[in-house]
Structures are given as structure tokens and as C-alpha cells.
Amino acid sequence: MxxxxxxxxxxxxxxxxxxxxxxxxxxxxxxxxxxxxxxxxxxxxxxxARAGNIWQIDPYLCVQCGKCATHCVLNPSAVKCVHAYEMCGYCELCTAFFEPDPNGLNTGAENQLCPTGAIVRTFVEDPYFEYRITEDLCIGCAKCVKGCTAFGNGSMHLQVRHDRCLNCNECSIAVACPAGAFKRVPANRPYLMKGKRSEP
Amino acid sequence: MRRTRGLLLLAALAAACTGAFGEERFPPPEFTATQYALPAPTRPEARDGMRAGVDVAVLFGALCLSAWLVLRKRSRRGVYALMVFSIAYFGFYREGCVCPIGGIQNVSQAAWAADFVLPLSALAFFFLPLVFTLIFGRVYCASVCPHGALQDAVVLKPVQVPAWLDHALGLLAYLYLGLAVLWAVTGAAYVICEYDPFVPLFRMTGSVNMLTLGAVFLLAGAFVGRPYCRYLCPYGAILRLLSPLSRWKVSIYPDRCIDCRLCDTSCPYGAIRPTTPVGPAPPRAPDRRRLAITMVLLPLIVALCALLGSGLSGPLARMHPAVQRAEAVARGAESVADLTKDDADRLLAFRQNAATAAALPEEARDVMERFHRTAPWFGAWVGLVIAVKLIALTLRRRRDEYLADRGACVACARCFDYCPGEKGLLDPEIAARARRP
Missing domain, CATH: 1.20.5 (Single alpha-helices involved in coiled-coils or other helix-helix interfaces)
Structure with a gap:
């Protein structure tokens, strides 16, 4: 042929x-x-370079608008709440965990701010409680972050979790972010976490 | 109990009113009663790693295979099989997001801004298909590109796009290329990725608008072959320029052409150029005159479009998020009620964060400056594209056999399947006799 x-x-x-x-x-x-x-x-x-840039949120620019939950191409979003424990006050009345004016300081669903119940509250010692994020449940809506930043120590903050992030060439949350909090960071320093212990 | 809670809430509110930004409203406790250790934050590694290297290797292998299937094996079936593989691997498995089309933006931003890091794999993804095109023609478009393969697979009943429309729409891709590079080098946006019609389909997720756009392109693709490739794809626009220079090319049995026109009707992309009609050649003088006029007009068109481009720098800059934020703030100062939802969010963000608010006006000015500098170049590019197209339209070439246009042909190998000469259905002597002198 x-x-x-x-x-x-x-x-x-x-x-x-x-x-x-x-x-x-x-x-x-x-x-x-x-x-x-x-x-x-x-x-x-x-x-x-061997690795390029990846997307990350500057927690000090984030205004907790809630778009991370809705604009990621993934569902649920690759953005999750992370907790800088060293900054946490371990409050009994945690403004990240409880609705404003809750019926009682217990883990009843009606008292919780988190729409998916992703925050686990455990007693440590009087009067302190630990708050842990279950990442599989977290949708990155930033309701807890808003509560923590507005009335607490701001230890809870949003981060792009790179085990989930697809690292789109143009992050669709970054396009929607009203505060310009999304940045391209070098892949070898992939997180911009709050707290000193979070420094790699 | 209720009282302590009220007190705590009061304390919290009081702390909030001091305006301190977050930290240390409630000093982190010293745990004395228990051996509580602070949990360490986790920082999961990126999903990629070795994958980029594997992708480049797969790309190289697929390009080699595509070239062999098109030029040596001449098999539409083989090309189709590779197409299915590419849709599965580069499309659905890699979710369309390591791709030379979007790579245009990364490469141009890296060329422009010294601090922008380009991964080696992105560099390879951008340049490998270019090199292959210079050697073998558009074998990347044929069956390696998942976007092209997807559109190629849905061609149902292609209509011939009228030549004038085809030429005009073909310019869109160059315009889009210019825009994409402009917005990439100014750091405004990666439009190619943002408005990619097929990546949401590959991911099976995305905004409703983008999914609809993808569906529309596929539906249109049933009747107009590869609409994205031909009229929008900026990478296709580059390949269309390089492909005519290729060392080897798609050929439809030139020595056995009997003018049966089967190849022409089989090509869904209007890439087959028919033979020059028999008879006395039309006079050349009008063409020569037109060529001379367009040559003279070229610098004028370029200059005019550059001027237009610089006039458009304001609207073009609106693609940049910093400019969007600054404009939202400016509009909000006049009337908050008329703001769109997005602008209201931007204004809120601006008011919430003093540090960025202070930096925003200067940043926006900086961006505008950048656009003032680059927009004329974009305009000049558009002018150049138009002028060169006008010149190309005045050129004429005599063809004695049916030929695939080297720029437009995407090497899909359909015509091989239709050519009776290819199938060995023609006695070479009959073919020789049937051929025009």
C-alpha cells in the first residue's frame, strides 16, 4: 500500500x-x-523548575465570602478549613462551632454553625474544648472561619488542600474571589497556614 | 450556666469591638490537668509528582504513533483507535488539564515575567507538538489532542462552510490567540482555560454555562467539523502556520488521482483543495494589482489597529481582578444599591481588610499601566493577521490533483479511506489514462 x-x-x-x-x-x-x-x-x-506553581489562599486576605464552597470545579471543594491549634483559645463557647445564641452549649445539630457537622468538639479539661475539622465532611463554606475570625482568635482558616486540588491552570475560585486572596505559590512551599508551628 | 454563656458572649463581643485582627483575644490555654498535646496541622502533598513525567512520555509516544498511523500506515481505523485512547487518557483520566492549548498562556507569562515559574513538563507539552508539526504536519490535532479527538468523533453530517465564512471565522483563532497572550502576560486571566468548552465535560463538573457551551460545541460539531479547532483554538492557529513547512505531509495518492472528488466530499473540515479548472487561466493583472495594494496597505492596517488596540486598553484591563476590585470600589462610592452581587462582594472584601484596601489603588494603576503598554501590540497583531490574510487571498496556485491544504488539514486520515486509488481499486494504467494531461 x-x-x-x-x-x-x-x-x-x-x-x-x-x-x-x-x-x-x-x-x-x-x-x-x-x-x-x-x-x-x-x-x-x-x-x-521541576515543579511549577500551585494555588493557595492567603488567610490574611480571605474575607470568608463563601465562594470557595461554590466555585471550585470539585464538589465538594478542594478548599477546606484548617485549624492552627496553637492559636486556638479552646473556648467553651466557640464562635466557630456554635450558632449565634445557641440553645445550649452542646453538640446538638441545632446549635452547630457548620452545615455538615464537620467540626468535632471534644472536652479536654475544664474549661477547655478541642475543635477538630473532619476534612472529608468540610465543604469550605467558611462559616466557622467567619465566626472564629470575627469573634475569636482567628485560628481557623481556609487552605487549598493539595491532595484534592486539581491545580487547574486557571483556578475558578481565584477568578471569583472578591478579595484577591488566591495566589500562585511555589509547589515546594504549598501552604500559607496561620500560626508559627505551621511554618515548614 | 446561662449567665456564664451570656458573659462569655459579651466578652467575645467586647473583644471583637477592639478591632484587633483575630489573634489572641483569648490567650491559648496552658493545659495542666491533662497531658494534652497540640495536634500538628497536616499538609498533604500535591496529587501530582511523577505524573507529569509520565504524561510527557505518553504525549511523545502518542505523537510518534499518530505520525506513523497517518503517514506510514495510512489507517483511519488506527487514527480512530488512538483518538479514543487520547479522549480516555488526556481527556477523562487527566481531565484535560495538561494541555498545550492552555500552555500558550503559561509559556507567554514565563517569557514575560522572570519570576513566573514554568514546570518542565508544561514546557515539553507546549513544544513537542510544535516540533512534530514541523516534521510530520498536524499529527497532534489528528488524534492526540483530546479536544480535537472528541470533536472528530462526533462528526455526523458535516456541511461545507462557504469559503468566505471559513476564511473570516479562521481569523477568530488568531484574535483569540492574541487576547490570550495579552491577558496572560499582564497577569489578568487565563482565558483559554477559563472558557475551555470541553474540560468541564471531561471532568463532568463545572458551571452550568460552561457545560452548556461544551454541549453546544459538540452539537454544532456534528454538522460543522471541529468548530473549536478551526475557528477558535489558539494552538491550532499556531499549528496552521507551522504545518505548511512540514517535512512530510498528508498526501492523497497524487499519481493516481482521477478527479473522482471522493476525498473532497469525505473531508468534514473543508481542507481538500480541488484541481484548477481546465481552460485558459484567468488574467493575472487584477490579482497583481490587489497584491500590490494590500502590500502597501499592510503597514497602514497594522498601525491603525495598534492605535485601536491602545484605545481598547481600558476595557481590556477589566479582565484583571485588581481592576475589577478597584472599579467595584469606585462604583460603590457612588451608590451601593446599584452594585451587582459580585461587585458588592468585592466592595465588602475591600472594606473588611485594611491592608489590601490601602494597596489596591496603586495595584490597579500598575495594572492599567501594563495594559497601556501591551494593548497596542495586541492591536498590531490583529492588524497583521488581517493584512496577511488579505495578501494570502490574492495568491493563487495551479493544482493538477486534489490536495489537502497543508495548513487546514488535521491529518484525520478520512480521505485515505475514501480514495479508490488508495484501496487498490484502480488499475494504475486506467488511472493514468483517466488522469488529465
Whole structure:
């Protein structure tokens, strides 16, 4: 099926002995294109790294608008609430855990701010309680973050969790973020967490 | 109990009113009664890692295979099989998000801004198909690109797009390329990714608008072959320029062409150029005159469009989030009631955070400055594209056989299947006799 003619670089339709003017032009342009591509690739190679940039939220810019829960291409979102325990006051009345003016300081669903019950409240010692985030349940709605930041120590904050994030070339939450809190960070320092102990 | 709670709440409110930003309203406790240890925060690693290297290897392998299937094996069936693989791997498995089309933006931003890091894999993904195109033609579009493969697979009853419309719409891709590069180098947005019609389908998630757009493209693709590739794809626009220079090319048995036109009707992309009609050639003088006029007009068109581009720098800058925020604040100062929901959120964010609020006006000015500098170049690019198209339209070439246009052909290998010469159905001597002198 494949005879030699098919694979000749250029069709010798012109019938002449040497390459036609058109072929010569094509060859020269091809050479130039190769050189240009090589040059561009070489120039860019000096600006490459093994890993590139990934998306992260600057918790100090975040205004807890709630768009992280709704605008991520993933459902549930790759943005989760993380807890800087060293900053936490371990309050009995946690404004991140309880609805404003709760019926009682217990784990009743009607008292909880979190729509998915992702925060686990456990007694540590009088009068302190620990609050842990169950990431599988967290949808990144930032209701707890808002409560904690407005009335508490601000130990709860949102972060893009990279085990879930698809690292889209254009993060669709970043496009929607009203505060410009989303940044591209180097992949080897992927988190912008609050608290000193969170420094890698 | 109730009283303590009320007190606590009061304390909390009082703390909130002091205006301190978060920290240390309630000093972290010293745990004395228990051996409580502070849990350490987890920082899960990124999902990728080795994957990028594997992807580049798969891309290279697929490109080699595609070139072999198109040029050597000449098998539509093989191309189709590779298409299915690409849709499955690059599409549904890798979710369309390591891709040379979007890579245009990463590469141009890396070329522009020295502090922007480009992963090696992105560099490879951008350049490998270009190199392959210079050697073998558009074998990337044929069956490696999941976007192209998906559209190729849904072609049902393609209609021939009229030449004038095809030429005009073809310019859109170059316009889109210019816009994408402009917005990438100014750090405004990655529009190609943001408005990619097929990635939401591959991910089976995304906004309703984008999913609808993807469905519309696929539906349109049943009747207009590869609408995205031909009229929008910015990477396709680059490949269309490089492909005519390729070392090898798709050829439809040129020595056995009997003018049966089967290849022409089989091509859903209008890429087959028919033979020049028999008879005396039309006079060349009008074409020459048109060529001369467009050559003279070229710098004028470019200059005019550059001027237009610089005039458009304001609206173009609105794609940048900092400008959007600054404008929302400015509008909010006039009347809060008329703000859109997004602008209201931006205004709220601005008021909530003093640090960013202070920096915003300068940032927005900075961005506007950047757009003032780059927008004329975008305009000049648009002018150049229009002028070069006008010049190309005046050129004419005599063809003695049916040929695939080297730029427009996406090497889908359909015509091989239709050509009777290819199938060995023609006695070469009959073919030779049937051929025009």
C-alpha cells in the first residue's frame, strides 16, 4: 500500500531535477522555525523548575465570602478549613462551632454553625474544648472561619488542600474571589497556614 | 450556666469591638490537668509528582504513533483507535488539564515575567507538538489532542462552510490567540482555560454555562467539523502556520488521482483543495494589482489597529481582578444599591481588610499601566493577521490533483479511506489514462 512515492518528502510534481523554488523556500522557513523554536525553548528552559506553581489562599486576605464552597470545579471543594491549634483559645463557647445564641452549649445539630457537622468538639479539661475539622465532611463554606475570625482568635482558616486540588491552570475560585486572596505559590512551599508551628 | 454563656458572649463581643485582627483575644490555654498535646496541622502533598513525567512520555509516544498511523500506515481505523485512547487518557483520566492549548498562556507569562515559574513538563507539552508539526504536519490535532479527538468523533453530517465564512471565522483563532497572550502576560486571566468548552465535560463538573457551551460545541460539531479547532483554538492557529513547512505531509495518492472528488466530499473540515479548472487561466493583472495594494496597505492596517488596540486598553484591563476590585470600589462610592452581587462582594472584601484596601489603588494603576503598554501590540497583531490574510487571498496556485491544504488539514486520515486509488481499486494504467494531461 505504501509505495516509495508516498513518503518522498516533497512531491516531484514539478518534474525538475533540483528542488523547486517553493521547496527551497519551504526548507529555509522550516529551518528558521526550528531555530526559533529551539531558541525559545532554550530561553524558557532557564525559567523552568521541576515543579511549577500551585494555588493557595492567603488567610490574611480571605474575607470568608463563601465562594470557595461554590466555585471550585470539585464538589465538594478542594478548599477546606484548617485549624492552627496553637492559636486556638479552646473556648467553651466557640464562635466557630456554635450558632449565634445557641440553645445550649452542646453538640446538638441545632446549635452547630457548620452545615455538615464537620467540626468535632471534644472536652479536654475544664474549661477547655478541642475543635477538630473532619476534612472529608468540610465543604469550605467558611462559616466557622467567619465566626472564629470575627469573634475569636482567628485560628481557623481556609487552605487549598493539595491532595484534592486539581491545580487547574486557571483556578475558578481565584477568578471569583472578591478579595484577591488566591495566589500562585511555589509547589515546594504549598501552604500559607496561620500560626508559627505551621511554618515548614 | 446561662449567665456564664451570656458573659462569655459579651466578652467575645467586647473583644471583637477592639478591632484587633483575630489573634489572641483569648490567650491559648496552658493545659495542666491533662497531658494534652497540640495536634500538628497536616499538609498533604500535591496529587501530582511523577505524573507529569509520565504524561510527557505518553504525549511523545502518542505523537510518534499518530505520525506513523497517518503517514506510514495510512489507517483511519488506527487514527480512530488512538483518538479514543487520547479522549480516555488526556481527556477523562487527566481531565484535560495538561494541555498545550492552555500552555500558550503559561509559556507567554514565563517569557514575560522572570519570576513566573514554568514546570518542565508544561514546557515539553507546549513544544513537542510544535516540533512534530514541523516534521510530520498536524499529527497532534489528528488524534492526540483530546479536544480535537472528541470533536472528530462526533462528526455526523458535516456541511461545507462557504469559503468566505471559513476564511473570516479562521481569523477568530488568531484574535483569540492574541487576547490570550495579552491577558496572560499582564497577569489578568487565563482565558483559554477559563472558557475551555470541553474540560468541564471531561471532568463532568463545572458551571452550568460552561457545560452548556461544551454541549453546544459538540452539537454544532456534528454538522460543522471541529468548530473549536478551526475557528477558535489558539494552538491550532499556531499549528496552521507551522504545518505548511512540514517535512512530510498528508498526501492523497497524487499519481493516481482521477478527479473522482471522493476525498473532497469525505473531508468534514473543508481542507481538500480541488484541481484548477481546465481552460485558459484567468488574467493575472487584477490579482497583481490587489497584491500590490494590500502590500502597501499592510503597514497602514497594522498601525491603525495598534492605535485601536491602545484605545481598547481600558476595557481590556477589566479582565484583571485588581481592576475589577478597584472599579467595584469606585462604583460603590457612588451608590451601593446599584452594585451587582459580585461587585458588592468585592466592595465588602475591600472594606473588611485594611491592608489590601490601602494597596489596591496603586495595584490597579500598575495594572492599567501594563495594559497601556501591551494593548497596542495586541492591536498590531490583529492588524497583521488581517493584512496577511488579505495578501494570502490574492495568491493563487495551479493544482493538477486534489490536495489537502497543508495548513487546514488535521491529518484525520478520512480521505485515505475514501480514495479508490488508495484501496487498490484502480488499475494504475486506467488511472493514468483517466488522469488529465
Amino acid at each position: 505504501a509505495d516509495a512515492h508516498q513518503h518522498a518528502p516533497e512531491s516531484p510534481a514539478s518534474g525538475g531535477a533540483g528542488p523547486s523554488r517553493r521547496d527551497f523556500l519551504r526548507q529555509s522557513l522550516r529551518g528558521a522555525a526550528f531555530l526559533a523554536l529551539g531558541g525559545a525553548a532554550g530561553f524558557l528552559a532557564s525559567r523552568t
